[in-house]
Amino acid sequence: MTHHTHLPIELLSVRGNKVLDLLPFRQRAVDGAVLISNDFGDHLFLSNDEYKAILHGDLANDDPLRDRLKAGNFLARELDRDAITARLQEKYRFLRAGPSLHIFVVTLRCNHTCQYCHASRARMDQPDVDMSIETAERCVDFAFETTSPSLTIEFQGGEPLANWPVVEHIIEYARQKNALAGKSLMFALVTNLSLMDEEKLAYLIDRRVQICTSLDGPADLHDGQRIWKDGKSHDTTVDWIHRINQHYVEAGMDPHLYHIEALPTITRQTLKRGHELVEHYANLGCRSIFLRNLDPFGWGAAVKNRLGYTMEDFLAFYRDTFLHIVEMNRNGQDMVERTAALLFSKIIGNVEPNYLDIRSPCGAGIGQLAYNHDGRLFTCDEGRMVDRSGDDCFQIGQVGTDNYREVVSSPTVRSMVMASTLEGQPGCANCVYKPWCGVCPVHNYCEQGSIHGRMADSTYCQKHMGIFDFLMERIHRADPFEMALFQRWATPRGQPHYVHEAEAL
Numbered sequence: 001m002t003h004h005t006h007l008p009i010e011l012l013s014v015r016g017n018k019v020l021d022l023l024p025f026r027q028r029a030v031d032g033a034v035l036i037s038n039d040f041g042d043h044l045f046l047s048n049d050e051y052k053a054i055l056h057g058d059l060a061n062d063d064p065l066r067d068r069l070k071a072g073n074f075l076a077r078e079l080d081r082d083a084i085t086a087r088l089q090e091k092y093r094f095l096r097a098g099p100s101l102h103i104f105v106v107t108l109r110c111n112h113t114c115q116y117c118h119a120s121r122a123r124m125d126q127p128d129v130d131m132s133i134e135t136a137e138r139c140v141d142f143a144f145e146t147t148s149p150s151l152t153i154e155f156q157g158g159e160p161l162a163n164w165p166v167v168e169h170i171i172e173y174a175r176q177k178n179a180l181a182g183k184s185l186m187f188a189l190v191t192n193l194s195l196m197d198e199e200k201l202a203y204l205i206d207r208r209v210q211i212c213t214s215l216d217g218p219a220d221l222h223d224g225q226r227i228w229k230d231g232k233s234h235d236t237t238v239d240w241i242h243r244i245n246q247h248y249v250e251a252g253m254d255p256h257l258y259h260i261e262a263l264p265t266i267t268r269q270t271l272k273r274g275h276e277l278v279e280h281y282a283n284l285g286c287r288s289i290f291l292r293n294l295d296p297f298g299w300g301a302a303v304k305n306r307l308g309y310t311m312e313d314f315l316a317f318y319r320d321t322f323l324h325i326v327e328m329n330r331n332g333q334d335m336v337e338r339t340a341a342l343l344f345s346k347i348i349g350n351v352e353p354n355y356l357d358i359r360s361p362c363g364a365g366i367g368q369l370a371y372n373h374d375g376r377l378f379t380c381d382e383g384r385m386v387d388r389s390g391d392d393c394f395q396i397g398q399v400g401t402d403n404y405r406e407v408v409s410s411p412t413v414r415s416m417v418m419a420s421t422l423e424g425q426p427g428c429a430n431c432v433y434k435p436w437c438g439v440c441p442v443h444n445y446c447e448q449g450s451i452h453g454r455m456a457d458s459t460y461c462q463k464h465m466g467i468f469d470f471l472m473e474r475i476h477r478a479d480p481f482e483m484a485l486f487q488r489w490a491t492p493r494g495q496p497h498y499v500h501e502a503e504a505l
């Protein structure tokens with residue numbers, strides 16, 4: 001891998017009179033071509049000869065490559081500065097508002113003992129791990145201090161339905177506050193569905209709460225990982241997936257846009273069964289799947305040996321499953337792979353999806369906050385999980401005592417912003433994927449002992465570099481069907497049904 005920017009303009013100009021006023025770019029060999037990108041997020045594939053020609057400034061005035069460079073905003077004198085300024089303002093719009101995602105851990109209790117989740121749960125009979133009504137109100141008060149015009153409260157756990165009265169209370173209290181605050185308010189619930197019943201569901205549908213669940217694949221795979229000693233986890237989950245989707249259909253809502261979201265956790269057992277996994281999702285009416293790797297932090301050696309895998313193995317799984325998803329689409333089955341969709345929206349859609357973990361700077365403290373059941377505040381949910389293993393370095397305050405401004409501008413948040421701003425990271429600053437990538441200080445801290453990572457031997461970078469290389473190769477080789485598919489994935493559609501504007505209650 002080589003990293004260097006363009007030759008200085010003065011050097012180019014002495015090579016001949018066809019001066020190319022190239023703006024800084026980064027490059028990498030991909031799929032037999034040279035990929036170049038700039039800070040605005042544009043890219044071009046060049047042949048080796050074209051690349052040499054631009055390095056030497058050796059390009060005739062009527063060479064069509066000039067037009068491609070101009071269209072890609074690589075030529076300083078041809079740049080439409082107003083258009084670029086507007087684009088960058090849009091791309092970094094998130095910097096002008098405070099945290100929009102507020103993760104509420106309403107309890108640590110859970111009736112499942114999933115193999116990969118020992119650290120973040122408590123037994124159902126364990127006391128003192130539920131959020132109280134009083135703490136819940138202080139958390140909502142704190143969340144409403146955000147300067148962001150949109151505000152999502154996401155219920156997490158443990159299993160949030162194990163503390164149902166507090167979930168309900170938070171929703172009602174937040175709606176009341178919003179009558180005055182007038183934010184675009186959304187609620188999301190991450191649940192294993194095992195404690196769902198018709199009454200709760202009717203309430204959640206009525207309050208337009210987005211519902212997300214976990215589904216690890218066919219029954220044997222799912223039940224082997226998501227252990228529930230009092231029931232059949234897979235069958236229960238699937239049953240509720242059907243019922244919830246049916247509610248949306250009966251309400252006349254577009255099933256492409258409104259359906260329960262399901263997320264798989266990919267373990268070593270999943271790696272051999274990628275095709276089966278996506279087909280299982282498709283058969284259940286799911287139209288997207290998020291192929292995310294598992295971060296095995298804080299695991300004992302035994303669990304790691306049973307569930308863990310190398311990043312090479314994950315990338316091989318990702319590539320193979322992605323290609324299968326493209327084939328399914330070719331055969332008429334709608335299915336989106338969400339990591340690719342996120343990255344395509346940045347690379348070819350020119351849209352910033354504001355996904356907080358692949359963004360520069362990342363969302364820690366400036367895009368999201370996590371609220372522990374006891375009212376302690378963390379930079380993000382991953383930072384809270386580090387606290388569960390006994391290290392509170394990502395704690396940034398306590399609701400009820402600490403002031404919003406002090407929390408979001410605390411030294412910890414500032415450090416996280418610095419550590420996740422790619423321009424300041426050796427390795428990333430010169431990487432061709434920098435315009436679309438993001439790093440995770442919590443991951444760096446857990447893997448390498450410092451929030452400032454060493455990208456050369458980081459598995460986080462290895463994953464992103466591997467996925468970017470693969471997706472860029474797919475873009476480079478795409479036939480018209482694939483290009484149209486990728487364009488479709490790159491165009492996010494909003495879900496206005498879930499948004500509560502200030503309502504008269």
Ligand code: SF4
Binds near residue numbers: 428432439462465
């Ligand atoms: S994390 Fe890796 S792939 Fe991403 S910008 Fe940094 S060096 Fe490039």
Ligand code: SF4
Binds near residue numbers: 368379380439
């Ligand atoms: S520190 Fe990591 S997990 Fe936390 S918001 Fe940043 S990228 Fe996400």
